[in-house]
Amino acid sequence: MARLDPKTPAGARDALRTMWTIRRFEEALEDLYSRGMLHGTNHLSIGQEAVAVGACGALEDGDLITSTHRGHGHSIAHGGDPMRMMAELLGRTDGYCRGRGGSMHIADVASGNLGANGIVAGSMTIAVGAALSMRMQGTDAVVVCFFGDGAANEGSFHEALNMAGVWDLPVLFLCENNQYGMSMAQDASTAGGSVAARGAAYGIEGVEVDGNDLDAVFTAVQAEVARIRAGGGPGLVEAITYRYRGHSKSDRNLYRTLDEIEEWRTERDPVDRFEAAAVDSGRLTVDEVDEVREEARAAIRDAVGRAVRSPEPDVSDLVDAAYAQVPEHGR
Amino acid sequence: MARLDPKTPAGARDALRTMWTIRRFEEALEDLYSRGMLHGTNHLSIGQEAVAVGACGALEDGDLITSTHRGHGHSIAHGGDPMRMMAELLGRTDGYCRGRGGSMHIADVASGNLGANGIVAGSMTIAVGAALSMRMQGTDAVVVCFFGDGAANEGSFHEALNMAGVWDLPVLFLCENNQYGMSMAQDASTAGGSVAARGAAYGIEGVEVDGNDLDAVFTAVQAEVARIRAGGGPGLVEAITYRYRGHSKSDRNLYRTLDEIEEWRTERDPVDRFEAAAVDSGRLTVDEVDEVREEARAAIRDAVGRAVRSPEPDVSDLVDAAYAQVPEHGR
Amino acid sequence: MSAETMSCAKALNAAMRVALTSDPATFLAGEDIAVYGGAFGVTEGLLADFGAERVRDTPISEDAIVGMAVGAAITGMRPLIEMQFADFVVNAMDPLVNQAAKLHFMYGGNVTVPLVLRLPGGGGTGAAQQHSQSLEAWFAHVPGLKVVAPSTPQDAHDLLLAAVNDPDPVVFVEHKLLYREEGPVTVRAALADVDGGLPGTAVRREGADLTIVAYSLTARKAEEAAEALAEDGIDATVLDLRSLRPLDLGPVIDAVTRTGRLLVAHEAPGPVGIGAEVVAGVVGSRAFDHLLSPPVRVTGGGTPMPYAPALERANIPQVEDIVAAARRLMAEDD
């Protein structure tokens, strides 16, 4: 059974809380960054929350995900602990990677998050291997592989979809089409224009979905995951969404207009939309919505508070750390 | 105007002669190999002659080709001198690459053969660059990029078609689908099954053609090249054909039946078929066909005779040879 | 022309401007180099001045970007490619190593492959494992490739022009932390003004006690280290390799012959790095008889580049690491 069912009041509440948790998490990062407490760069998923939450909500225990450089939302939606994520971003020992990996490398393999990845399309072939692994081990797990519209032009996309196709593997390729790579508009970078339509090249029927509509994402992914779990072979979903923030910290938004951003924020925000839909359909009351918002804010405040108290790693941490096992002669 | 028009008697004669030249060339290699005179390996294109000859015949002067590991036919069809090719295979100084490159690397850039390539799909992105180059230089040249069915599963295929697509480049991707990679049947390696159909992923309308029918290949390629030359953007043609010989010298044909091979040889041989068609349609007489065969045989006999007399390169040939220009401090 | 003060990023930008202006065969391509101006702003403003045909934003397709450049280079163009981060060149190793490096030789000397591939590398920006690598050792191992690594704005400018002029494929190693480093730059008027071929090792400082060899950002650190050592009365020669293939060892051998002591520093991992080649080259030369103590390497990369600032710092050779190693080296034979 899916982890949450947004069509029920309890599921709607969970889904909304998770969306808000993601947004508050990202906002907390912006705040820490502006206060000089974060180093490196990071890629925020504000505006794309419904994809992560809708997709991960449709999974079952034991299912796996692979994520991207823009992976905070995936991690939280898959059940990641914001404190450990925040500690990772702060470079602390309580981080998921003990502070070694940072924003682009949060992973929790034990719980089925095979990891964010700093290489565009870098996790797509990894997802294929994980799917093969699950099948060879006799499980019925499905792997959801998140990737961006820009990633669809990497050779790895092609090889991954083809291999998954010929081996009929239980993997759902989930494109978060937020309209841009770093700066390149999707239609300027992508011949043919559609990622979903590329599925046909591999015998996969691609599905396009409104990525800012949580219910729609959930429904589409749930259907695909069920089909895949039943042995139907790989799937491809393209969720149309938008990122509000710059690609990363150095972005001056030269490639798009402020009007465009504003329109998405005011007209199609996934959190606003889901709140309205949940209230309209009677799944949540206005008070409940307010409560959930407050829960998310408190959770992130608490996570940040604990994360900043986590110790910094010591350089002794680096000794032999590149390997799981160093032979005697290598010391 | 196309270099040859197989619909005319003169063009038919040229086309047939070139097909026979290719076949005799490959047979001469088999002979030299069995006599221990050839080292390395080589990939024969016997059975696939109509693709090379039909496609290259449809080009105009100034058009370019990129070729593959199975490239002898492309080279001859594009006007390569069998003596210099043979000298290359024998590792002699008169070879196209002065004996340095061998079977998989015959190139004659000056005449528009940008080269065979030992890397599967390795020339596909090179073809894209050549097409861009031609356009930036203000020519109306078209680049024909030969590749195999197996190559269609490399990431380079995807990146090349996408880039050609978004930049609308004058390049025709021409798949020689001979049903197998080295041993893997095309349908086992290729999700979705069709290479031509993959064009749609890039906004390209793929064309499938009987690759053992020279007239059909010529017509399809001529139409595509004209469309591309007029600025219509990249094309994709899949020519269905078959290789009679093993993939290379070490092949024991474990992956296919002798019946299958036999059926293609006896029922669909491209040379037999073109001879019959040319005679049937009155383009050539039976005597002319015999003449042409003899011309090709003589040409190859002569090429081999001269090639074996070409000198071997001296090791002094290697000094500074990796670079076009070695700085003083590098000597 | 007289020198003006500018950053390495600006000096590179000015070089591209010179190339685009003086040779119609040149063009730029890379991810987000046009509209965005490059991830590090190095190509800023070039789209406006030279147009989208010659300053090309590409899809995220590193293999096709470099393969395309090879195809363009062998048919008369001079592509100047930016790999957004050096780390992504892993996706373009076939066109770079199997094609660009080999075609001139493989096709019998009948083609040249005049392409330049800029690789912004190095750590210190908190970008962690997959955005911080220094991969130049790989390319210096490959016959057919040339590899250069400037450390000053003037060298960045001149070496880039020399690389564009060069008929062979040149891997152009940049360190991200150099982009903002400033220095005097004489901007060349045309490509032809830099015509001496790719330059070799530069002497940054002369000293009698030991020879410190480095390149790219680490060459700047070596200079700083030498200043610190001078305060202790240790007088170091500092050499900046600039060209990693071919490697200009002559000045290194001369210096070690005089100083008797060799220290090589770089940010890339030690094993099978440029430092190993420098040490092996020097001890295999006439300098062997003049060596007073074992040559020393100070390198980074004990692990993949870590994220946490303290760990990252520890994984990169710092000025004080070079100073400490030099002191130990001097102490050894006292």
Place this chain on the structure above:
Amino acid sequence: MSAETMSCAKALNAAMRVALTSDPATFLAGEDIAVYGGAFGVTEGLLADFGAERVRDTPISEDAIVGMAVGAAITGMRPLIEMQFADFVVNAMDPLVNQAAKLHFMYGGNVTVPLVLRLPGGGGTGAAQQHSQSLEAWFAHVPGLKVVAPSTPQDAHDLLLAAVNDPDPVVFVEHKLLYREEGPVTVRAALADVDGGLPGTAVRREGADLTIVAYSLTARKAEEAAEALAEDGIDATVLDLRSLRPLDLGPVIDAVTRTGRLLVAHEAPGPVGIGAEVVAGVVGSRAFDHLLSPPVRVTGGGTPMPYAPALERANIPQVEDIVAAARRLMAEDD
């Protein structure tokens, strides 16, 4: 079990059989390894005995092959991958270098990546530039990768099993000309029979006059060279590195301390090759004070590998090249 005579190819095949039999988490994948039995026949017969699920023919997709292996390895499998020719690993550098090598460290030590990548490399088969490379230096430069290179059938067998047992990604370097070389092999009964971790440098011959260090096919040539030198009264120690990362320098340092002379030979290009690392490591050690003459490298790869037999031969170190270099080395300080 008693030893039988078999080729390296058979010894590798037998090791895969042991691995597949004793650990259900192992599987093989690669281009044409199943039905065809591998381009060099190394995997022959395994499909018949272990089935298509565990002996997997793949599409021609090197990036996906290795990336798939990474994904399988971090989720409990132990993939054993054949790259059809070492040269094609250029298409899989991202999964190998940016993923496999880094994940254990990058994800905080919480995953292991137990994959083995077999790379049939080397020249001498007339396959020319793109099918003859020896690329091991690259991988030995990368923290997180292990690199081994056996030269005997027994080592081929044992190292492959040790590599499968190893929790880290292992690049397994094979030379195509070794496949038919025969020698005594004791076939292990189970993976667990090879449990000492990846072995280090082996002493192939002891001699007082000079130390010759090599690996893979060139180690065999070094042994032959030593026999030839013995006829001249030159008594060489021959060391076979076997592991290139980590590099087991202890035995090399010991031997050079005794012999005072070092010659390193390999087929890969000289610049920034394994030989440079060995020389730099030795001269940076206590052996420095015992060196009688400059260490010497005998390497290949002056150009991309040529096709014509005479050129190809000249581009690869031959027994006589090692002999000649050793003689010059001995003459130097006479």
